[in-house]
Amino acid sequence: MPSLCDQLEDDGLRPSGIDGKAFVPFDFLEETINNDSVKDTLGMTGGTCIKARKPSDLPDRITKDAKRIFAALVLMDKVDAIESLLDEGLTDEHLPLSRDPKYDAVLSRDGETTFQFGGLGRPTITEFIKRKQWLFLAPILETNGDLIEVNQECALPFTESEVIGNGQAGVVHRAKIYQAHQRGFEAETVNFQVAIKDFHQKSEFVKENEILQQIRGLEHPHIIRHLTSIDKGKKGWYIIFPWAAGGNLQDYWEASEQEPSRDLVSWSLTQMLGLTQALQKLHEQFKCRHGDLKPGNILCVQENGETVLKIADFGISRIHHAQTTYRKTATTSLLLTPSYQGPEVEFEKVDKTDQRPRSRKYDIWSLGCVFLEFAIWLLHGPKAIEGFANAKGTGKSSTNPSSPLYEVTDKATRTARVHQLVSWTIERLQANPQCKEGTALAALLNLIKNQMLQPEVEERPTAALICVELETIIQEAQKDPSYLLPFCDTSGVPSLDFNSFQSGTY
Structure with a gap:
């Protein structure tokens, strides 16, 4: 039977179809990190730690609060650190972690909680923060039209992507959203297929997103639904729509x-x-x-x-609250x-x-x-x-x-x-x-x-x-x-x- 590390690396890691970064899907993590796999990885038998020879509730604590952290440590061959990290109070809810800029410590997502990170060395902490944790933090996207900010190291949960169009503002991809990383896409799309506008410049993304945010309450049957917008900082700007299988x-x-x-x-x-x-x-x-x-x-x-x-x-749409026929300023759409x-x-x-x-x-x-x-x-x-x-x-x-x-x-x-x-x-x-x-x-x-x-x-x-x-x-x-x-004779139609x-x- 393959080890948990092998399962995560061979079966779990999926390349994102948009940004190329790898991610482990949420459902795979949920299924793979369970009491049995945790016990096997920790070298436990009958709920007892082989090294300490004493009963342990560690598997329950991991599967309840720290599946992502544990999986990242598995890939780093540092699972022995999991108990001390849990004892510090660290859970998946604190991810993503970052370096405290003032002290030699690790900060929680909200910047309010500090961790010593089990006394692990600086290279191990750096590897966890900069690389491994992001494998397990691909976002779960919703269809409410919100703009979400995603860390540039985080993968986007899209698969089967192909470029189907290029324009002055950016590239359009046809892709599928990974089923476990969505809410509402099943009702809004056919087989989870989406069109992703990938912008060359943030200014064009901001312009279109502002219009979409202002008209988001308009649910007209002849206007395409805007599902979500994603800002990955310098790594990309994306707006997601249902895929139109019939083209334009x-x-x-x-x-x-x-x-x-x-x-x-x-x-x-x-x-x-x-x-x-x-x-x-x-x-x-x-x-x-x-x-x-x-x-x-x-x-x-x-x-x-x-x-x-x-x-x-709606890339060059404009909202004007002045009169429609006469305005005092010129339009700048090019x-x-x-x-x-x-x-x-x-x-x-x-x-x-x-x-x-x-x-x-x-x-x-x-x-x-x-x-x-x-x-x-x-x-x-x-x-x-x-x-x-x-x-x-x-x-x-x-x-x-x-x-x-x-x-x-x-x-x-x-x-x-x-x-x-x-x-x-x-x-x-x-x-x-x-x-x-x-x-x-x-x-x-x-x-x-x-x-x-x-x-x-x-x-x-x-x-x-x-x-x-x-x-x-x-x-x-x-x-x-x-x-x-x-009804007429069409033979004489010019x-x-x-x-x-x-x-x-x-």
């Missing part, structure tokens, strides 16, 4: 070759309404502008057998996605003495861009989405990889117009018999064209008004299913030949 909306579009159907149109309109309602909640209840709405920041989560779209990534940014971005630094502020209606333009692509996908599939993206062209620099859906006509007078590609695309979609007047898709395209994609901020509706429009469309469809998608747009032959 862009992934969903690319993977789907579905033909237009009433069910698909109904689902799409319902999800659009849900996203807009979530945005309304952010705008009105929390005075929060998301600031970077795009398909990549809308996640696809499976709930009760259906795909639900959820707004995610990490924008050009394809979905509103025209007002172009004019914020034209005149530093009279800056046009960015309002929450900035999100309305971005959402209009998303809805337009949604309509393209609904009617023409993922290849048309790709064609639309290519037709937009590339941006002017490496930091602006794609062009926006507007054209600046006069920067001095702060005027812009909708990109010709948008007008051309909407006209082609409106020529589709499935989008004829008196249909749901016709109403959606009118909403996008006439209200959401308005270059002038003041001319865009609020999220609340868009909700009303979408609710009306859905209600009409419930009365008459043919309103969703009329194609979206973006090559003809680019060549100017249309």
